[in-house]
Amino acid sequence: MGLIRLLVYLFIGYFLWQFVKNYLRKQELQQKRQSERSQPGPTPVVKCEQCQLHLPQSEAIASGSHWFCSNEHRSLWLKTRR
Ligand SMILES: [Zn+2]
Structure with missing residues (x-):
């Protein structure tokens, strides 16, 4: 065994x-x-396409390669773009 x-x-x-x-x-x-x-390392800062506000990427809302400070600005920008 x-x-x-x-x-x-x-x-x-x-x-x-x-x-x-x-x-x-x-x-x-x-x-x-x-x-x-x-x-904490340097957090990447992005710019809202609608109001040009700079904000940390972790708080921003992404749409493709674009960034927005809020959902409203995202939909606004998408509307004006069409
Ligand atoms: Zn904005």
């Missing part, structure tokens, strides 16, 4: 390895998130 015992050990070893890998990856992700929080 030596072969089966070997297989069981391999199985356990494999699971342990996966567990360690997952654990390390989680820690890496957490560290990345924490460093991103403490050191």
Whole structure:
């Protein structure tokens, strides 16, 4: 029954390895998130096509390659464009 015992050990070893890998990856992700929080990079600023207002991309509304400060300006701009 030596072969089966070997297989069981391999199985356990494999699971342990996966567990360690997952654990390390989680820690890496957490560290990345924490460093991103403490050191916020420059957020890209975009311009509203309707009112030319500059605002951070995370708050802007995208329409293709164009950006808008609000949904109203997006629909307004799309209307005037036609
Ligand atoms: Zn606008």
